[in-house]
Amino acid sequence: MxxxxxxxxxxxxxxxxxxxxxxxxxxxxxxxxxxxxxxxxxxxxxxxxxxxxxxxxxxxxxxxxxxxxxxxxxxxxxxxxxxxxxxxxxxxxxxxxxxxxxxxxxxxxxxxxxxxxxxxxxxxxxxxRFATDFAAARALVLDGRVGTPQLLRSLTRDPGLANPGAVKPWTIFNETLIHDFDTLNWFNAGASPVEVVALADALVAPDFKDGGLLDTAVVTIRYDNGALAVAEANFSAVYGYDIRGEVFGSAGMVTAGDIHATSARYFGADGAWAETSRLNIDLFRxxxxxxxxxxxxxxxxxxxxxxRGEDARAALALALACRASVERGTVVRLGADGRVLG
Amino acid sequence: MxxxxxxxxxxxxxxxxxxxxxxxxxxxxxxxxxxxxxxxxxxxxxxxxxxxxxxxxxxxxxxxxxxxxxxxxxxxxxxxxxxxxxxxxxxxxxxxxxxxxxxxxxxxxxxxxxxxxxxxxxxxxxxxRFATDFAAARALVLDGRVGTPQLLRSLTRDPGLANPGAVKPWTIFNETLIHDFDTLNWFNAGASPVEVVALADALVAPDFKDGGLLDTAVVTIRYDNGALAVAEANFSAVYGYDIRGEVFGSAGMVTAGDIHATSARYFGADGAWAETSRLNIDLFRxxxxxxxxxxxxxxxxxxxxxxRGEDARAALALALACRASVERGTVVRLGADGRVLG
Amino acid sequence: MxxxxxxxxxxxxxxxxxxxxxxxxxxxxxxxxxxxxxxxxxxxxxxxxxxxxxxxxxxxxxxxxxxxxxxxxxxxxxxxxxxxxxxxxxxxxxxxxxxxxxxxxxxxxxxxxxxxxxxxxxxxxxxxRFATDFAAARALVLDGRVGTPQLLRSLTRDPGLANPGAVKPWTIFNETLIHDFDTLNWFNAGASPVEVVALADALVAPDFKDGGLLDTAVVTIRYDNGALAVAEANFSAVYGYDIRGEVFGSAGMVTAGDIHATSARYFGADGAWAETSRLNIDLFRxxxxxxxxxxxxxxxxxxxxxxRGEDARAALALALACRASVERGTVVRLGADGRVLG
Amino acid sequence: MxxxxxxxxxxxxxxxxxxxxxxxxxxxxxxxxxxxxxxxxxxxxxxxxxxxxxxxxxxxxxxxxxxxxxxxxxxxxxxxxxxxxxxxxxxxxxxxxxxxxxxxxxxxxxxxxxxxxxxxxxxxxxxxRFATDFAAARALVLDGRVGTPQLLRSLTRDPGLANPGAVKPWTIFNETLIHDFDTLNWFNAGASPVEVVALADALVAPDFKDGGLLDTAVVTIRYDNGALAVAEANFSAVYGYDIRGEVFGSAGMVTAGDIHATSARYFGADGAWAETSRLNIDLFRxxxxxxxxxxxxxxxxxxxxxxRGEDARAALALALACRASVERGTVVRLGADGRVLG
Incomplete structure (x- = not known):
C-alpha cells in the first residue's frame, strides 16, 4: 500500500x-x-x-x-x-x-x-505478534484448526545479560515474560486468566536473588476457558535467542519459533551442525x-x-500476579479486573 | 551379546x-x-x-x-x-x-x-529410558553438554481414551505423568524435588471431573539443585502420540521426541505434509x-x-504430591523421604 | 500374522x-x-x-x-x-x-x-523398499499425490570403504547404485528407461581408477513417461550413511531419507548439533x-x-548401461529388452 | 555502514x-x-x-x-x-x-x-549469493568444512508459468538454470567445467517443445577438480518456489534452501502440515x-x-553448452574459454 x-x-x-x-x-x-x-x-x-x-x-x-x-x-x-x-x-x-x-x-x-x-x-x-511464524500460528488458531485451546506454551530464552547487576527487581516478569504473557493471551483470544502460579530463582547470578533479581522462571496460568498455559524464561541461553510458542487443543496443535539462524545445514565427521540465532534484532528484524x-x-x-493498551494491561496483570505468587509462595487467583485476590 | x-x-x-x-x-x-x-x-x-x-x-x-x-x-x-x-x-x-x-x-x-x-x-x-532419542539426550546431559540443568520439560499427549469412564481417579498422575516424572528425575540425575504444584482439569470429558477423573494437567517441580521442571499431559491429541523431552542448562539444551511417523515428507498444492505417529507401540516399539x-x-x-525400584518410588512420590497440590489448590513441599509436608 | x-x-x-x-x-x-x-x-x-x-x-x-x-x-x-x-x-x-x-x-x-x-x-x-520412509513415499506416489513423475532422485553415500583395493571393477554401478536404480524404477512404476548417461570418477582413491574402480558417480536416466531421474553415489561420506530419495511431479513432491541417527537435538555455544547414522545395519535394521x-x-x-527377479533384471540393465556410457563417454539408448543399443 | x-x-x-x-x-x-x-x-x-x-x-x-x-x-x-x-x-x-x-x-x-x-x-x-542460507553454506565450503567438493547440486523449481507460450527458446538454460550454474560455479570456486550433458523435455507444456521451449531439465557437469555437479529445473512446482543447493566433499556436506514459508507447524487429525513459499520475491526478498x-x-x-561480469560469462557458457548437448544428444566438452569443443 x-x-x-x-x-x-x-x-x-x-x-x-x-x-x-x-x-x-x-x-x-x-x-x-x-x-x-x-x-x-x-x-x-x-x-x-x-x-x-x-x-x-x-x-x-x-x-x-x-x-x-x-x-x-x-x-x-x-x-x-x-x-x-x-x-x-x-x-x-x-x-x-x-x-x-x-x-x-x-x-x-x-x-x-x-x-x-x-x-x-x-x-x-x-x-x-508481527513475527511471520507466530502470526501464521495464531491465524491457524483463529481458523479453528486447533479447536478449543487446552495447553499453551510460550518461552523466552535470552543469550545472556552482560551485567547481571543491571537487572531490576521483577524484570523477568515485567519486561521479559510480559512478552510471553501477551503471546499466550493473544493465542487464547477471548479467554481470561483466573489462576497464576510462578516458581522462580536466580540460577545464573545467585548473588542477585535478593530483592527479586530473578533470572529463571516458570509460570502456569489457568484461563477461564479451561486452558492451562506455561510461560518460561531464562537469561543465559548460550546457544542464542530462543523464542517459541505452542497451542494444543481439541483439534490439533500449532508451534512457532525456530532457533536456527538460517536453513543452511552442515554434516561432518562429528555429526550434523547448524548455526543458531544470536541477536534479538536478527531473530525479530x-x-x-x-x-x-x-x-x-x-x-x-x-x-x-x-x-493495544488493553492488551498491555492484561499482560501486566499477569506479571504482577507472578510477583504476588512468588512472594506468597502459592497459587494466586485473579479477579475480573486482573487484580490478585485475597 | x-x-x-x-x-x-x-x-x-x-x-x-x-x-x-x-x-x-x-x-x-x-x-x-x-x-x-x-x-x-x-x-x-x-x-x-x-x-x-x-x-x-x-x-x-x-x-x-x-x-x-x-x-x-x-x-x-x-x-x-x-x-x-x-x-x-x-x-x-x-x-x-x-x-x-x-x-x-x-x-x-x-x-x-x-x-x-x-x-x-x-x-x-x-x-x-530405552527410546534412542531420549537415551541420546540423557547421555548428552551426563556428558555435561547442557551444564547445570535449569529448566526441564517432559510431556505426554495421548491420542485419546476410547472410554473416558474407564479413567480411574488420579490416573493422569499415577499412570500417565508418572512416565514424565521418571524422565525428569532421570534427566536431572542426583537432584531431588522440593516443591510441586499441579493445575489440572477435565477438559476432554468434563462429566468425569468429579473424583479426580482428570484429562489435562500441568505440573511444575522445583528441584534442590535449583532446576525448574514442567510435566504436561492430555488425553486427546488428535494428531497421534506426542512424547517430548527437553533439558536446558547453563551450557546448552537437548531435546528429544518427534511426532512424525517416518522421515517421508510430502509437498503439494496445499503446502507441506507428513504422517504422524498413531500408536504407542509404534512410537516405542x-x-x-x-x-x-x-x-x-x-x-x-x-x-x-x-x-529401579527406587526410581519408581521417586516418580510415585511426585504423582502423590500432584494429588495433594490439586486437592489443596496450592504449592506443596516435599520432605527428604518424598512425602508431602504439612 | x-x-x-x-x-x-x-x-x-x-x-x-x-x-x-x-x-x-x-x-x-x-x-x-x-x-x-x-x-x-x-x-x-x-x-x-x-x-x-x-x-x-x-x-x-x-x-x-x-x-x-x-x-x-x-x-x-x-x-x-x-x-x-x-x-x-x-x-x-x-x-x-x-x-x-x-x-x-x-x-x-x-x-x-x-x-x-x-x-x-x-x-x-x-x-x-521396506524402509518405512521410502515405503511411505512410494505409497504417496501410487496414490497419485505427486501426479505424473517428472524429476526423480536417489542417492547413496557410504561412510567409506575400509580397503579401496577391494572395490571390484564397476562395483559402484553393479552393487551400490543398483539400489538406487531399483528405487527409481519402483518410484516411477510402469515406466521404462530409454536413455542413460553416467559421469564417474575415482576421487576418493584415484590410484584405483584404472579398470573401472570408481568411487563417485552421477547417472541421469530418461524414462519413456518423460521423467528424468538422477542417481548419485560416493564412497567417502564422513558424516555417515546417507540414503535419500525424491519424486517430483505435476501434483507435488515426496522425499524420503534422514541422515540423523535419532530425533535428539543439542544446542550449545557453537550452534545446533545432532548425531548422524554411521552403520548401514543401524540405518536399515x-x-x-x-x-x-x-x-x-x-x-x-x-x-x-x-x-522380484524382473525388478532385479531392470536394475541390472541400468547398471550395465552406465558402464557402456562411461566407456563410450556419451549418452546411451536402451532397447525394449533393456540392452544398450548401437 | x-x-x-x-x-x-x-x-x-x-x-x-x-x-x-x-x-x-x-x-x-x-x-x-x-x-x-x-x-x-x-x-x-x-x-x-x-x-x-x-x-x-x-x-x-x-x-x-x-x-x-x-x-x-x-x-x-x-x-x-x-x-x-x-x-x-x-x-x-x-x-x-x-x-x-x-x-x-x-x-x-x-x-x-x-x-x-x-x-x-x-x-x-x-x-x-545474497540469500543468508546459501551464503552461510558457501562460507562453510570456503572454510574447508566440506573438504574437496565431489558432488554438488542446485535446483530451481518454479510454481508455474502463467503463459507457456511466452517461454522463449532455451529459456530454461539461459534464464532459469543460469542461476544454478552460477551457484555451482560459486560453490566450487576455482574449478572450471570440462564436460556437460543435459537431458531436457517439455513435460508441462508438450505443445511447445519444438524450438527448444523446454520446461524440465537435468544437467550434469564435470569440473576440472573432479567434482560432478547436477542442476535441475522445472516450471510446474505446485507447492511453491523450491530453490535448494548442496555441496558434498571429502570432509562433509552442506545444504541450503527451505521450502517452508515460516517455521510455524500444524499437527492435526490428518497429520503434520506447514505452509510453503509461493512467491519468488517472498523467498528471496x-x-x-x-x-x-x-x-x-x-x-x-x-x-x-x-x-561479476566474468561470473556471468561462466554461467552463460554452461547454458550454451546445455543447448549444444541437447541438440547433439550427447556429452559435450568445453575448452578453456568455455566454448563447446568439436
Missing part, C-alpha cells in the same frame, strides 16, 4: 532498540519519516538522529508538542512509559510504546484512558520493522493492528 | 501390553523364552500364550513358584503390582514390573525391600523391546540398566 | 550381512527358523550358525537339497548369485537373494526362468528384518511383496 | 522485478535514492517511478547519460542487457544487470571489456534487497561483492 505523504514520527529514547527503530523509520519502512529523536543523555539523540538527517533534542516534551510530529515512538526506560503515553495522547499524537506500557495497573489505566479520550491510536511493542509499519498505517487509518 | 541358554520368563497379565511383551519375549528378543502366561480372565492367557507355544495359567501364584521361570514380567492392572513384586521376589525371581510399581509409598517401600532382601533384580517399565532385552541381561549379570 | 509352524530357512554366505540375516531369522522375526548356514570358508558358517543352534556346512549344494530347508537366503559374493538362484529354484526352494541377483542379463534371465519354471517365490534384497519377514510370508502365500 | 550522501540510481525496465527493485532502492535500502526509471512502454516507467517521487522516461539512453545518475540498474528483457551494459559503462556509470548479462559469449566479452575499460563496477543479479545494497557499496568503494 502506498500512502501519499510519509508519516512523520518522533522517537523518544536513543538506546539500542531506539537506534534500531530510528533506522527502520528512516530507511526500512516505506512511507515513514524520522523527524526528531529525543533523549536526556547528552549526545545520545544526536548520534541516532544525525545519520538520517533528523533533529535531536534533550527534551521529550518538546518532541511531543512539535506540530511536525504525527506519531510518537517511545523506547525510553520502562518506568517512564506511562507518563509519556499520557502526555503524547494529550497532545493529540498517535502513540507506539515499547513494552511494558506501564508498571502498575493504575498507570496502565491512565494510559489507556488518555488515548481513548484523545481518540489517538495506542500501539504497544509486542513484536512477536522483520517483526520489529513490520510493527512500526503497522503503526504508520494505524496513524492514517485509525485501525491498530498490533497490541 | 549372545547368552548361552535363553532366559526363561513368565508373564503375568494378558492385556494389550502383555500381549506385546509376550511377542517380544518369544520372537523379537534374542535369548529369551516365554514359558508361561498367567491371567485370571478365562481364555486371556491362552490367547496370548498359544501362538508361541507357551503354557497358560489362571493363577499368577503358580507361575511365580514355577521352577522353570527365572524372571517374572508383571503387566497386570496397577493395583496388583506391589503384591506381585513382593511375591515374585520372595520366590527368588527377578522382576520386571510395568509402571506404576505401586500406588502408595508404603507399597513401593515393601516392593523395594523384598527385592533387596531376596537379592533379585527389580526393573520398572519406564520405557522412555524399539524401547518396549529393548527394556525387556535389558531385563534378560540383568537376570544373567545382576545389573539393572533401566529404572 | 501368526503362521502355524515356523518357516525353515537355510542361509548361504556367512559374511557380515549373512551374519545379520542369520540373527534376524533366528531371533528377530516371528515364525522363521534358521536350519543351516553354508559357507566354503572353514569355520565361517559355524561361527554364524552356532549361537542359534543351526547346522553349519561348507557346501551350499547340500543346504539347497536338504529337505528340511523350505527357503534359501543367498548372501554369498555377487558372482555366485545367479547359479545359486538357479540351483535352489530347481531344487524347489523359495529363494531370497541379495542384490545384485546377477551380473549379466543372460544370468538374470536364467535365474528368472528357473524360478518361474519351478513355481517358487524369488525375492531380491532391495531393502529400501528395520528394513533388513522386514524384507526377510516378507520372504517368510511369500513362502507361505506365494505372494512376493518385495523386489 | 552509513554513507554520507545517498547513492543515486537509475532503473531501466519497469516490469515486476524492476518494480520490486524500485521500491528497494527508494524505501528498503539505507543510502540509495531512485532518480529515474526508464521503460519504452508508455506509462510503465511512470507507474513505477511516481510513488517514490522519481522521474520517468521512455528512453534508456537519456537515463544513462543523465549526470544525476551514478549507477544504472538494468532489469529490461534479457536480449537488451549486453548493449545496455556497454552503453552505461561507456557513460562511466556503475552497472547492476539482471541475469543473464548476455545471451552470447561475444556479448558477454563486450560487456566485461566495456566495464573494465571504463573502470566501473559491474555486478550481475545472481541473487542467491532479503537477497534481492541486499544485492542492491551491495551494489551501492560497490559504487562507493569500487569493490563488487556479488557476481
Amino acid at each position: 502506498t500512502i501519499s505523504s510519509p508519516v512523520r514520527l518522533g522517537l523518544i529514547g536513543a538506546g539500542w532498540i531506539g537506534a534500531f527503530h530510528a533506522e527502520s523509520i528512516a530507511r526500512r519502512i516505506p512511507d515513514t519519516e524520522l523527524v526528531t529523536v529525543a533523549d536526556p543523555v547528552p549526545g545520545a539523540a544526536e548520534r541516532v538522529a544525525a545519520p538520517f538527517g533528523a533533529r535531536a533534542s534533550l527534551d521529550a516534551a518538546d518532541l511531543i508538542t512539535d506540530p511536525a510530529v504525527e506519531g510518537v515512538v517511545i523506547s525510553s526506560p520502562a518506568f517512564t512509559h506511562a507518563d509519556l503515553v499520557v502526555a503524547a495522547a494529550q497532545a493529540g499524537k498517535a502513540v507506539f510504546v515499547e513494552k511494558p506500557m506501564a508498571l502498575t495497573l493504575e498507570d496502565a489505566d491512565r494510559a489507556i484512558s488518555a488515548a481513548a479520550s484523545a481518540g489517538v491510536p495506542l500501539q504497544v511493542g509486542f513484536n512477536r 522483520q517483526a520489529y520493522t513490520d510493527e512500526l509499519a503497522a503503526f504508520a498505517v494505524a496513524i492514517r487509518t485509525g485501525e491498530v493492528a498490533g497490541a | 549372545t547368552i548361552s541358554s535363553p532366559v526363561r520368563l513368565g508373564l503375568i497379565g494378558a492385556g494389550w501390553i502383555g500381549a506385546f511383551h509376550a511377542e517380544s519375549i518369544a520372537r523379537r528378543i534374542p535369548d529369551t523364552e516365554l514359558v508361561t502366561v498367567a491371567d485370571p480372565v478365562p481364555g486371556a492367557a491362552e490367547r496370548v500364550a498359544a501362538p508361541f507355544g507357551a503354557r497358560a495359567s489362571l493363577d499368577a501364584a503358580d507361575l511365580i513358584t514355577d521352577p522353570a521361570v527365572e524372571g517374572v514380567v508383571i503387566s497386570s492392572p496397577a493395583f496388583t503390582h506391589a503384591d506381585l513384586v513382593v511375591a515374585a521376589a520372595q520366590a527368588g525371581k527377578a522382576v520386571f514390573v510395568e509402571k506404576p510399581m505401586a500406588l502408595t509409598l508404603e507399597d513401593a517401600d515393601r516392593a523395594i525391600s523384598a527385592a533387596a532382601s531376596a537379592g533379585v533384580p527389580l526393573q520398572v517399565g519406564f520405557n522412555r 524399539q524401547a518396549y523391546t529393548d527394556e525387556l532385552a535389558a531385563f534378560a541381561v540383568a537376570i544373567r549379570t545382576g545389573e539393572v540398566a533401566g529404572a | 501368526t503362521i502355524s509352524s515356523p518357516v525353515r530357512l537355510g542361509l548361504i554366505g556367512a559374511g557380515w550381512i549373512g551374519a545379520f540375516h542369520a540373527e534376524s531369522i533366528a531371533r528377530r522375526i516371528p515364525d522363521t527358523e534358521l536350519v543351516t548356514v553354508a559357507d566354503p570358508v572353514p569355520g565361517a558358517a559355524e561361527r554364524v550358525a552356532a549361537p542359534f543352534g543351526a547346522r553349519a556346512s561348507l557346501d551350499a549344494a547340500d543346504l539347497i537339497t536338504d529337505p528340511a530347508v523350505e527357503g534359501v537366503v543367498i548372501s554369498s559374493p555377487a558372482f555366485t548369485h545367479a547359479d545359486l538362484v538357479v540351483a535352489a529354484a530347481q531344487a524347489g526352494k523359495a529363494v531370497f537373494v541379495e542384490k545384485p541377483m546377477a551380473l549379466t542379463l543372460e544370468d538374470a534371465d536364467r535365474a528368472i526362468s528357473a524360478a518361474a519354471s519351478a513355481g517358487v517365490p524369488l525375492q531380491v534384497g532391495f531393502n529400501r 528395520q528394513a533388513y528384518t522386514d524384507e526377510l519377514a516378507a520372504f517368510a510370508v511369500a513362502i507361505r502365500t506365494g505372494e512376493v511383496a518385495g523386489a | 552509513t554513507i554520507s550522501s545517498p547513492v543515486r540510481l537509475g532503473l531501466i525496465g519497469a516490469g515486476w522485478i524492476g518494480a520490486f527493485h524500485a521500491e528497494s532502492i527508494a524505501r528498503r535500502i539505507p543510502d540509495t535514492e531512485l532518480v529515474t526509471v526508464a521503460d519504452p512502454v508508455p506509462g510503465a516507467a511512470e507507474r513505477v517511478a511516481a510513488p517514490f517521487g522519481a522521474r520517468a522516461s521512455l528512453d534508456a539512453a537519456d537515463l544513462i547519460t543523465d549526470p544525476a545518475v551514478e549507477g544504472v540498474v538494468i532489469s529490461s528483457p534479457a536480449f537488451t542487457h549486453a548493449d545496455l551494459v556497454v552503453a552505461a559503462a561507456q557513460a562511466g556509470k556503475a552497472v547492476f544487470v539482471e541475469k543473464p548479462m548476455a545471451l552470447t559469449l561475444e556479448d558477454a566479452d563486450r560487456a566485461i571489456s566495456a566495464a573494465a575499460s571504463a573502470g566501473v563496477p559491474l555486478q550481475v543479479g545472481f541473487n542467491r 532479503q537477497a534481492y534487497t541486499d544485492e542492491l545494497a551491495a551494489f551501492a557499496v560497490a559504487i562507493r568503494t569500487g569493490e563488487v561483492a556479488g557476481a
